[in-house]
Amino acid sequence: MPRPDAPSWIVVGRTDGGVVAALLDADGAETGRHPLTASDLPGWVAEREAADAPRWVWNDTPQWYASLLRAGVRVGRCHDLRLCHAILRSSAYVVRGAMRGAGGWDAAPFVAVADSAPALFDLDGAERPAGPPDDLDEVLAEFARQRGAVASSADPSRLRLLLAAESAGALIAEELRAAGLPWDAAAHDRILVDLLGERPPGGGQPEKLAAAAARVRAALGDPTASLDSQPKLLRSLHRAGVLVESTSRWELAEHQHPAIDPLLEYKKLARLLSANGWAWLDEWVAGGRFRPVFVPGGVVTGRWASSGGGALQLPRQLREAVRADPGWKLVVADVAQLEPRVLAAMSSDTALAAAARGRDLYAGIVESGAVPSRQQAKIALLGAMYGATTGESGRLMPRLRRAYPRAMGLVDDAARTGEDGGVVSTWLGRTSPPPSEAWAAAQSQATEAEASGADETRARRWARDRGRFTRNFVVQGTAAEWALAWMADLRSRLHAMPPVVEDLAASRSGPVFARRPHLAFFLHDEVIVHAPASLADSAAQAVTDAAAAAGRLLFGDFPVDFLLDVHIADSALKG
DNA sequence: CTCGAATGCGCG
DNA sequence: AAAGCGCGCATTCGAG
Numbered sequence: 001m002p003r004p005d006a007p008s009w010i011v012v013g014r015t016d017g018g019v020v021a022a023l024l025d026a027d028g029a030e031t032g033r034h035p036l037t038a039s040d041l042p043g044w045v046a047e048r049e050a051a052d053a054p055r056w057v058w059n060d061t062p063q064w065y066a067s068l069l070r071a072g073v074r075v076g077r078c079h080d081l082r083l084c085h086a087i088l089r090s091s092a093y094v095v096r097g098a099m100r101g102a103g104g105w106d107a108a109p110f111v112a113v114a115d116s117a118p119a120l121f122d123l124d125g126a127e128r129p130a131g132p133p134d135d136l137d138e139v140l141a142e143f144a145r146q147r148g149a150v151a152s153s154a155d156p157s158r159l160r161l162l163l164a165a166e167s168a169g170a171l172i173a174e175e176l177r178a179a180g181l182p183w184d185a186a187a188h189d190r191i192l193v194d195l196l197g198e199r200p201p202g203g204g205q206p207e208k209l210a211a212a213a214a215r216v217r218a219a220l221g222d223p224t225a226s227l228d229s230q231p232k233l234l235r236s237l238h239r240a241g242v243l244v245e246s247t248s249r250w251e252l253a254e255h256q257h258p259a260i261d262p263l264l265e266y267k268k269l270a271r272l273l274s275a276n277g278w279a280w281l282d283e284w285v286a287g288g289r290f291r292p293v294f295v296p297g298g299v300v301t302g303r304w305a306s307s308g309g310g311a312l313q314l315p316r317q318l319r320e321a322v323r324a325d326p327g328w329k330l331v332v333a334d335v336a337q338l339e340p341r342v343l344a345a346m347s348s349d350t351a352l353a354a355a356a357r358g359r360d361l362y363a364g365i366v367e368s369g370a371v372p373s374r375q376q377a378k379i380a381l382l383g384a385m386y387g388a389t390t391g392e393s394g395r396l397m398p399r400l401r402r403a404y405p406r407a408m409g410l411v412d413d414a415a416r417t418g419e420d421g422g423v424v425s426t427w428l429g430r431t432s433p434p435p436s437e438a439w440a441a442a443q444s445q446a447t448e449a450e451a452s453g454a455d456e457t458r459a460r461r462w463a464r465d466r467g468r469f470t471r472n473f474v475v476q477g478t479a480a481e482w483a484l485a486w487m488a489d490l491r492s493r494l495h496a497m498p499p500v501v502e503d504l505a506a507s508r509s510g511p512v513f514a515r516r517p518h519l520a521f522f523l524h525d526e527v528i529v530h531a532p533a534s535l536a537d538s539a540a541q542a543v544t545d546a547a548a549a550a551g552r553l554l555f556g557d558f559p560v561d562f563l564l565d566v567h568i569a570d571s572a573l574k575g
Numbered sequence: 576c577t578c579g580a581a582t583g584c585g586c587g
Numbered sequence: 588a589a590a591g592c593g594c595g596c597a598t599t600c601g602a603g
Contacts, residue, residue: 229599230582244588248583251588271584274597299593303587310596313585338587386591393590472592476587524587524593 006052007031009079011143012041012064013136020136021048024057028147030140042071049075057081057143060131061170063110069178072511074495080170081142082109082132083297084163088149093159093429098149102142107132109295155429161553162428165481166297168488172519173294173304175491179509180289181322181521182330182530187571188281188321195317196269199278209273212266219259227266275310276318284309288325288508294522301473302430302480303524312523322521322528322572327504329536331517333543333566334526335483337361340381340407341562342479345555346427349407353560360563370403371396384408385475387415387468411471418470419463426477427554432470439466478554482562483525485553490527490546494518494539500532517542521572528572536568 007023014020019036021044036044045068048054056078058064068075085105088094110131133139150159192199197207205213217225220240226232233247242257249267252260284290290309298305306312324330335341340361344352355364365377376392380400383393384407401408414424418432421440425431435443439462445451446459499515509518509530517531517539531539547562 231600246582246588248588267583271597275585301593303593305594307595310585312587313595315585317585334587383591386593388591391590468592476593479587526587 003052005031007048007054009057009143010048010052010054011057011136011140013059013139014134015136022136022140028144042068042073045075046073049073053077055079057139059134059139059142060110061167061174063131063134065171065174066178069174069510069512074175074512075171076492076495077164078167078171079143079146079163080167081105081139081146082107083166083170084146085132085142086297087162087166087430088146088159090423090431090433091153091159091429092423092425092431093154094149095152095154098152099145102145104133104138105142153429158428161485162430162481165428165484165488166302168491169296169304169484172487172491172522173296175512176294176519176522177291179513179518179520179530180287180291181528182288182324182328182508183285183290184288184321184323185281185285187323188276188285188318189278191318191321192272192277192281196273196277206273209266209269212262212269215262216259216266219257219262227263228270272315272317275313276315280309290322299480300433301477302426302484303476304480304522311521314523319572324530324570325504325508327502327533329531329533329568329570330520330572331529331531331536331539331543331566331568332526332572333529333540333564335486335547336563336565338482338525338562339385339475339479341560342427342482343385343407343410343475344404345551345558345560346474346478347406347410348558349404349410350559352404352407353558356563357559357561358563365403368403370399384411385472387411387464387471389464411475414474415467415471418473419467421466422470424470424474426474426481428478428481430477430481432473432477435466479525482550482554483522485550486546486562487519487522487527489549489553490529490542491519493542493546494529497535497538497542500534502532502534504532540566540568 008026009024009028011022011024012019017035019038019041021034021036022030023032023034025031034044053076056075058078058081060082061078061080065075082105085102089099107130150156150163153159196209200206213227216227217223220236222236222239225236230247237244237247240257240259242255242259244251244255249264252264292309292311293307294311295305295307322330337356340352341356344356351368355361355368362374362377362381365371365381366374371377371380376396379393380396384397384400388394417424421435421443423432423434442459442462446456494517497516504514515532517529517535519527520530521528527543529539529543543566544564547564551560551562
């Protein structure tokens with residue numbers, strides 16, 4: 001329980017003398033300062049965290065939190081000035097000029113040299129991302145600027161929610177990296193050997209990959225055909241009478257030729273080897289953990305990106321290698337049709353929300369009679385959110401508009417705004433970037449008297465492209481906000497669980513995560529929690545409860561639910 | 576040699 | 588070659 005005079009915020013930054021923490025009351029007024037050194041920072045933070053549970057304010061979460069976690073110190077809440085700056089400087093909710101005067105806050109996030117990929121060692125100091133300002137005065141000034149921008153904004157409570165969620169995401173991203181995803185390198189190796197053959201000692205092609213290549217060359221009657229160079233492969237195929245325009249899988253699959261099957265097999269195996277083969281295993285898995293770099297807010301819509309390791313592209317093929325430590329379990333949970341549910345809520349479309357309640361949303365649409373089959377419901381709804389105009393998806397749109405006019409109206413409006421050069425915002429106030437100068441120039445040029453037909457065609461195409469982007473932005477971005485709220489709530493629930501007493505010395509997740517369930521992976525609408533076996537059921541319940549809480553936090557009493565598929569297992573392989 | 580574009584495929 | 592959004596990464600290849 002915080003003391004009555006406990007600081008609401010503690011701002012950390014650097015001065016000439018070292019690290020200084022400034023204590024702020026609830027109104028943002030400074031009540032004291034505390035000088036620190038790099039070495040006594042973790043202990044002091046742990047003390048203040050336990051006593052006051054403040055919101056920690058810093059320029060850039062990785063710059064501070066990575067070393068705190070290494071020292072065994074977890075914090076509950078923070079305000080990440082870099083991430084919040086990015087939201088506020090472009091949010092349509094913020095009044096013009098409120099963020100004026102900020103310098104250096106558009107910097108890329110700090111990259112720690114010791115933790116970074118080998119390539120970064122080659123960069124000199126000038127090239128390595130150094131992060132935003134960390135000087136205490138600049139940090140305090142930016143924090144004041146941001147508080148002012150929120151207070152004077154069109155919707156302070158939504159923006160506060162967004163900034164808190166974004167900052168929680170920053171903590172979670174560091175914790176995910178610190179804990180890592182439990183990865184069984186031996187299981188991974190078995191999958192590789194099974195599909196590719198033994199790892200060739202000298203490099204080179206594994207046996208089964210080479211065999212597939214040989215079958216392709218035999219079928220093409222071309223013993224030297226190159227399979228890895230697209231232009232050369234295309235010529236070989238043409239010589240053999242396979243008249244494709246590309247070498248992509250789905251076009252090849254439309255042709256009949258003895259070379260096609262082995263070629264598709266070869267491409268599949270070659271992809272596995274180059275993307276997630278032994279080299280990947282050597283580089284990215286150590287000590288039983290895959291530790292990717294998650295990049296919160298890395299996508300314009302607010303989704304996370306990743307950098308290194310391909311964290312967001314792990315093939316389903318390899319899920320079997322994600323294995324809980326001995327004595328632990330994995331809780332794997334994903335949301336069914338997150339984006340359509342979010343769309344129903346943000347548009348207050350009670351009919352769409354009713355179709356989704358307690359069941360597969362596409363089945364609900366079929367039951368309502370809007371379209372005849374689940375497949376059509378899925379194609380139509382995805383088309384509505386992505387802006388499909390042709391094909392089956394385009395043909396089904398009118399039926400969807402009749403059945404769900406509010407939901408369809410929301411995405412149609414967003415598209416129209418984008419086509420007209422406007423900006424759109426998510427539910428909590430993240431705003432799309434304005435059109436590029438080239439885009440605007442193309443539009444105005446097309447309206448001039450001497451505009452050519454080509455000018456007009458290009459302008460229209462660009463306008464439609466941008467419409468599809470803004471159409472999707474509002475839904476994808478709000479879904480990202482829901483996911484942040486889900487994870488933030490889940491993180492608190494997991495930390496509130498009583499730590500297990502049994503000796504789980506085998507845990508390789510580090511001091512902060514050794515005795516409690518903790519998040520281990522996140523992918524847009526899915527989380528993996530690594531939990532001591534005795535707490536796995538509680539962790540699964542927490543995942544479900546957090547989803548309900550996130551729905552209420554964003555959408556209040558609006559009757560939409562977020563249906564989860566939750567599994568408890570030793571591996572992340574899904575049935 | 577480095578760098579960017581193009582291609583293809585993995586994920587949501 | 589996708590129709591229809593958002594990404595990252597490996598590979599090849601031509602330009603400088």
